[in-house]
Amino acid sequence: MVEKLFLLVPVGSMCALFFAFFQAKKVLRFPEGSDLMRKISASVRQGANAYLKRQYTGVGLFFGFMFLVLGVMAFYDLLTPFVPFAFITGGFFSGLSGFIGMKIATSANARTAQASSESLNRGLRVAFSAGSVMGFTVIGLGLLDLSIWFFLLKYVFYVNLAGNEAAQINAISSAMLTFGMGASSMALFARVGGGIFTKAADVGADLVGKVEAGIPEDDPRNPAVIADNVGDNVGDVAGMGADLYESYVGSIVATIALAVSAKYNFGGAAVPMLMAAVGTIASIIGTFFVRCGEKTEQKVLLGALRKGTYISSALIIVAAFPVIYYSLDCAQYPERIGVYFAVLSGLIAGVLIGFFTEYYTSASYKPTQELADASLTGPATIIIGGISLGMFSTLLPVIIVGISVLVSFFTSGGGTDFARGLYGVGISAVGMLSTLGITLATDAYGPVADNAGGIAEMSHLPAEVRERTDALDSLGNTTAATGKGFAIGSAALTALALIVAYIDEIELKASDFTFELSIINPPVLIGLFVGTMLPFLFSSMTMKAVGRAAQNIVREVRRQFKEIPGLMEGTADADYAACVDICTRSAQKEMIAPALTGIVSPIVVGIVLGVNGVAGMLAGATASGFVLAVMMANAGGAWDNAKKYIESGSHGGKGSDPHKAAVVGDTVGDPFKDTSGPSINILIKLLSMVSIVFAGLILKFSIF
Numbered sequence: 001m002v003e004k005l006f007l008l009v010p011v012g013s014m015c016a017l018f019f020a021f022f023q024a025k026k027v028l029r030f031p032e033g034s035d036l037m038r039k040i041s042a043s044v045r046q047g048a049n050a051y052l053k054r055q056y057t058g059v060g061l062f063f064g065f066m067f068l069v070l071g072v073m074a075f076y077d078l079l080t081p082f083v084p085f086a087f088i089t090g091g092f093f094s095g096l097s098g099f100i101g102m103k104i105a106t107s108a109n110a111r112t113a114q115a116s117s118e119s120l121n122r123g124l125r126v127a128f129s130a131g132s133v134m135g136f137t138v139i140g141l142g143l144l145d146l147s148i149w150f151f152l153l154k155y156v157f158y159v160n161l162a163g164n165e166a167a168q169i170n171a172i173s174s175a176m177l178t179f180g181m182g183a184s185s186m187a188l189f190a191r192v193g194g195g196i197f198t199k200a201a202d203v204g205a206d207l208v209g210k211v212e213a214g215i216p217e218d219d220p221r222n223p224a225v226i227a228d229n230v231g232d233n234v235g236d237v238a239g240m241g242a243d244l245y246e247s248y249v250g251s252i253v254a255t256i257a258l259a260v261s262a263k264y265n266f267g268g269a270a271v272p273m274l275m276a277a278v279g280t281i282a283s284i285i286g287t288f289f290v291r292c293g294e295k296t297e298q299k300v301l302l303g304a305l306r307k308g309t310y311i312s313s314a315l316i317i318v319a320a321f322p323v324i325y326y327s328l329d330c331a332q333y334p335e336r337i338g339v340y341f342a343v344l345s346g347l348i349a350g351v352l353i354g355f356f357t358e359y360y361t362s363a364s365y366k367p368t369q370e371l372a373d374a375s376l377t378g379p380a381t382i383i384i385g386g387i388s389l390g391m392f393s394t395l396l397p398v399i400i401v402g403i404s405v406l407v408s409f410f411t412s413g414g415g416t417d418f419a420r421g422l423y424g425v426g427i428s429a430v431g432m433l434s435t436l437g438i439t440l441a442t443d444a445y446g447p448v449a450d451n452a453g454g455i456a457e458m459s460h461l462p463a464e465v466r467e468r469t470d471a472l473d474s475l476g477n478t479t480a481a482t483g484k485g486f487a488i489g490s491a492a493l494t495a496l497a498l499i500v501a502y503i504d505e506i507e508l509k510a511s512d513f514t515f516e517l518s519i520i521n522p523p524v525l526i527g528l529f530v531g532t533m534l535p536f537l538f539s540s541m542t543m544k545a546v547g548r549a550a551q552n553i554v555r556e557v558r559r560q561f562k563e564i565p566g567l568m569e570g571t572a573d574a575d576y577a578a579c580v581d582i583c584t585r586s587a588q589k590e591m592i593a594p595a596l597t598g599i600v601s602p603i604v605v606g607i608v609l610g611v612n613g614v615a616g617m618l619a620g621a622t623a624s625g626f627v628l629a630v631m632m633a634n635a636g637g638a639w640d641n642a643k644k645y646i647e648s649g650s651h652g653g654k655g656s657d658p659h660k661a662a663v664v665g666d667t668v669g670d671p672f673k674d675t676s677g678p679s680i681n682i683l684i685k686l687l688s689m690v691s692i693v694f695a696g697l698i699l700k701f702s703i704f
Helices: 008-028 035-075 083-116 120-157 165-213 225-259 265-287 298-327 334-361 366-377 379-392 395-411 418-432 436-458 463-509 522-563 576-590 592-647 657-693 695-701
Strands: none
Touching: 008 083, 008 120, 008 265, 035 083, 035 165, 035 225, 035 436, 035 576, 083 120, 083 165, 083 225, 083 436, 083 463, 120 165, 120 225, 120 265, 120 436, 120 463, 165 225, 165 265, 165 463, 165 522, 165 576, 165 592, 165 657, 225 265, 225 418, 225 436, 225 463, 225 576, 225 657, 265 298, 265 418, 265 436, 298 334, 298 436, 334 366, 334 395, 334 418, 334 463, 334 592, 366 379, 366 592, 366 657, 379 592, 379 657, 395 418, 395 463, 395 592, 418 463, 436 463, 463 592, 463 657, 463 695, 522 576, 522 592, 522 657, 576 592, 592 657, 592 695, 657 695
């Protein structure tokens, strides 16, 4: 029965990819507008393609090196021989999902601007359809890669383990965890590199253009304006796509790894993939309910997107029951139906985290409006207010995730069987991400709307068009923050499951080893401190990278304003290519050190402090990383929407002193929400996956 149900996984994959293809064709049927609009869109597309080509070339060298390292480890029987290939495919599909999403986004920006000139609902449909391509490409490729590896490893390579289902699943999960490590590695490079590019351009353009020169956002006289639009695509689309792909497959792979210790074997391993397949169908149905009228109020637009998400969630609630009932043979073992409530726990937790993220970052609610009020007394007070808001906003997500962990643990049987309780925690992370198709669609549409606003400004379209694209862009900031909330919340649950998988892997490789995880054990305590510090070190490196790159953009924009005659009068063209090149070179250079930190740290800690120290490090990084990521994402989103709230007419509107103060706050929040914050959730999972993959090496060479 379970094996027949498992066929739903590749079917779900094909449905997602077909729907993504259908949505892409739909977007490309819309007109691009005037010759000038097409020219601007082509410039953005050319810059984004050039950046990704250079990024993938550099990252390809890293993957080639890691393939050799993993191959040597496999040769010495420290890993199975399939691990190096799983690592490559994980990275490849992660990068491919981001690339496909970026290609359609750069083709949809001018089309969204043109559609917005006709109606707000038409503009939303074009941008949302483009975002849907990103969302369903991610889950389609994720399920495709997962099902290929699962079938391949189960039915071809491990025929010698026939009859020993537990050994089969254990061998499969070991290889697939490396597939997850490849996806996480690619995601970290893409998120950090893309985040540095987009925020350097954004900060430089705003500080010189808006604050110093007093010209509008996306004014064609600003030399950094094309780089800013390119950055939206390489960071907020390609980088985000790789990021959410990693989150999606990471939660599934982590839960598969726990199926053996929970004694669920093949049925337990199939559940997370079947839930993802069911979520795909539910998300496709939900997209057809996303539409709005012509009101630009944020509550109306948010309601339009919420409708689709809530309908998808309701469908999953219904469909999850038979999936778990038949997969876990609940007719014979009725106590196993508790896993269903773990799915509900994760799904409800995701919806709640999304709602409260929206509450703290949307201009429709009091916290962001009060943050805008702080601009009346200058940049310092709005920065203080934003940091305070971000810190306070961590309270409810921590409580929600804590309750979800308890509910999923005990309803899954954790009171009598610890391993089954932890399996429930892993399943709750899958439940949280089960609506990823539509959640990511609402997230990815934001950069398309942002680009559309820029094209409307540079093409001198009527003011009402920019008003509509600004409304869509402001909504995009909120949905982007909500998407980050989902990713960060699921990262905490997935990281907990991966820590358990790490302990299981050590015990499997060294059956005589006994963990000593008491907090008073020095290696554990030191590892805890090191792990707690790592997200802060990582954030410091990425923030400083954005700062250095932004300084180069500021100097270049000032130079062009000063040295190009007629630029400020609009009679001469800016050198856009110079700013694109600066951002590209800076991002490629600056992304290396932060990304390598996540890969090297577990190995170094393991050799110095041993496997107990690594366990402490993973616990510390998960706890501090979760809280820091929520704080940075929400503070950044609130600063951005406080600025847009003022631009809509509050406190003097555009060009006023409060607006200039809000722009300064927004430039601080840019690397918070789009570089450092979302990268942390990748970091904490990558630390765990590297620890698992290199467990044999650590056991062999550790000092302790």
